[in-house]
Amino acid sequence: MSMSIVWAIFKKEMKIYFVSPLAYVFLAVFLFLAGLFFFLGISISGEASLRVMVGNLAISLLFLLPMLTMRHFAEERRQGTFELLMTSPVSLQALIFGKWLASMALVVIMLACTVLFPIILAHYGDPDWGIILTSYLGLVLVAGAFCAAGLFSSSLTDDQVAAGMLGVLILLPFWLISSATSILGDQWAEALQNFALLPHLRSFGKGTIDSSDVVWFLGFIFIFLFLTYRSLESKRWR
Amino acid sequence: MVEVTGVTKRYGPLVAVDDISFSVGRGEVFGFIGPNGAGKTTTMRILTGFIPATLGVAKIDGFDVFDNPREVKGRVGYLPETPPLYPDLSVGDYLRFVAEIRGFSRNERIRRVGEVMEQVGLGGWEDRILGSLSKGYRQRVGIAQAIVHKPSLLILDEPTSGLDPVQTLGVRDLINELDSTVILSTHILSEVEALCSSVVMINGGKIAASGTVEELCSLAGTPAYRIVVESSDGPFSDLGIIAAKVGGLSSVDTVTQDGAALLISASRDPRPDVASLCASSGWNLRLLERNKPSLSDAFVAVVKGA
Numbered sequence: 173m174s175m176s177i178v179w180a181i182f183k184k185e186m187k188i189y190f191v192s193p194l195a196y197v198f199l200a201v202f203l204f205l206a207g208l209f210f211f212l213g214i215s216i217s218g219e220a221s222l223r224v225m226v227g228n229l230a231i232s233l234l235f236l237l238p239m240l241t242m243r244h245f246a247e248e249r250r251q252g253t254f255e256l257l258m259t260s261p262v263s264l265q266a267l268i269f270g271k272w273l274a275s276m277a278l279v280v281i282m283l284a285c286t287v288l289f290p291i292i293l294a295h296y297g298d299p300d301w302g303i304i305l306t307s308y309l310g311l312v313l314v315a316g317a318f319c320a321a322g323l324f325s326s327s328l329t330d331d332q333v334a335a336g337m338l339g340v341l342i343l344l345p346f347w348l349i350s351s352a353t354s355i356l357g358d359q360w361a362e363a364l365q366n367f368a369l370l371p372h373l374r375s376f377g378k379g380t381i382d383s384s385d386v387v388w389f390l391g392f393i394f395i396f397l398f399l400t401y402r403s404l405e406s407k408r409w410r
Numbered sequence: 411m412v413e414v415t416g417v418t419k420r421y422g423p424l425v426a427v428d429d430i431s432f433s434v435g436r437g438e439v440f441g442f443i444g445p446n447g448a449g450k451t452t453t454m455r456i457l458t459g460f461i462p463a464t465l466g467v468a469k470i471d472g473f474d475v476f477d478n479p480r481e482v483k484g485r486v487g488y489l490p491e492t493p494p495l496y497p498d499l500s501v502g503d504y505l506r507f508v509a510e511i512r513g514f515s516r517n518e519r520i521r522r523v524g525e526v527m528e529q530v531g532l533g534g535w536e537d538r539i540l541g542s543l544s545k546g547y548r549q550r551v552g553i554a555q556a557i558v559h560k561p562s563l564l565i566l567d568e569p570t571s572g573l574d575p576v577q578t579l580g581v582r583d584l585i586n587e588l589d590s591t592v593i594l595s596t597h598i599l600s601e602v603e604a605l606c607s608s609v610v611m612i613n614g615g616k617i618a619a620s621g622t623v624e625e626l627c628s629l630a631g632t633p634a635y636r637i638v639v640e641s642s643d644g645p646f647s648d649l650g651i652i653a654a655k656v657g658g659l660s661s662v663d664t665v666t667q668d669g670a671a672l673l674i675s676a677s678r679d680p681r682p683d684v685a686s687l688c689a690s691s692g693w694n695l696r697l698l699e700r701n702k703p704s705l706s707d708a709f710v711a712v713v714k715g716a
Contacts, residue, residue, distance in 0.1 A: 255460055
């Protein structure tokens, strides 16, 4: 995988995000939700923390990010540009990684815009900066996982909307599993708990970085990017 | 330059390309003709390495398209049937992106893209958004994209489809100016006659005929000659003389009081004989024409005959 190709793909994706309304609409929706959760969080709990906002944003991203990534491969194939990329010296790995990085860059820009909220907190109260930093790290990791799954769903179908729905559908179980474990028996609960998303975010919310959670997210990202690769590769043969 | 041996592509039970072999020499303009759905696009996609063949080997410059995709992709420029454009990008951004993934450095990119845009007649169009371009200009951008890295082999899938006559001529001139080997597919036969040194006619996934344009034309039969003769004095009754002299008189369309129109299909050119006969007999020669069977006659003959 050549890094100069990854960089070329990354720049192209960023250009497409920002010359179309897509990125701006996403920023607007995301910042609206962030503001709402921030306001509700402090007015209900009265704490100078981002706990409520971060938790809710993680869930919102589960629905938002597949909508951001759904176009990636679906659109390339529809436009025929996938043919351009695959007949140029562009490897699938570089293409997938470049696209994932571009989605992540957009997420980081969105998150950077919410830095306003901790600044407000610091003005009126005394927030724990350690917790805020680790919470942001947790959000970036969770967003990385969602983008990877979203890219995978986009590789499955040429239909953008179907790809978006499919992305949400793939991610929902990872969120809902935590609730399901309480219904199921103990053995099942323990086995399934590993797949649940939210428990792996908990440590970040306490201001700690648990390496096993970081590894869990990186593994999640890797597996879905790999599945994307396999899915695109297998399509060549049909 | 290009060696295709026994290439077959199956999609499940459907055989899109069936045991095709041909070769293209360096510098040749090679035409790929056939009705829609004959397997032209599939063959081109196999050559570019976009899809793998089920069976058979395709080599470009000695490199197998499947085993050495990198070498092949660096040598090949490809314009698919619809130009592969990002509608949100500008012409300049798009072409610089293509140059970048083709491995051009920043300065080289800017220089080369400017050069190519001039070459295809896109000078001054750098900031136009691709989505807003007309069909003709999209096609130009598509060609620019295919030649930006100076490929030694250019593969063009229906490069003039949907263009107006002036644009079509522009594209043809462009192809003639390029010094790379060109493989082009088309169902516009005049294009092949105008451009190609050799031709493969493909039908139902199989090669139906191949050779030079002349060789293919001869498949549609021998040339026919049209002759109209007038007698200058009195009634015209000497058709038999012409027939005897020329041999192989196929039909006499009309004989009027003072003239005859003949349609002759002859194995050898009867025109000198007819001319001298007319001169010695004092007839007026009104028309003496050779009707070469066109490529489209051959095309119809092959497609219908298959």
